[in-house]
Amino acid sequence: MATVELSTEPVAPLLEPGPYRAADYMALPDDPRCELIHGRLYVSRSPTSHHQIIWLLIWEIFMKAVRQRGGAAYVAPLDVHLSDETVVQPDVIYISPQKRDVVQDWIRGAPDIVVEVASP
Secondary structure, eight states, X not given: OOOOOOBOSOOOOXXXXXXXXXXXXXXXXSSSOEEEETTEEEEOOOOOHHHHHHHHHHHHHHHHHHXXXXXXXXXXXXXXXXXXXXXXXXXXXXXXXXXXGGBSSSEESOOSEEEOOOOO
């Protein structure tokens, strides 16, 4: 496998996708945690304790919706394959009963709601 350069630069809209695809992402080790966004790899630092408390509270709200209406709620790390150029790990994910078909080995397609908790 070729050497992969990881970036910690903020994500900005790009006209042309980067050189990497889902197969390249899937061949990477689990550590360090990274995401593939528009063909570019981005490293994610470990979340803070405050970050974890916030996503846990949001996940609890989503779980209440799951108990009342069905569907599924997940937390990172769980790959969400949006395209061959974009595989992300949102902090909290909700999928309605109508979209349960996107839940496979990973999530393959757009969830109903994703939450990304901002950290320093």
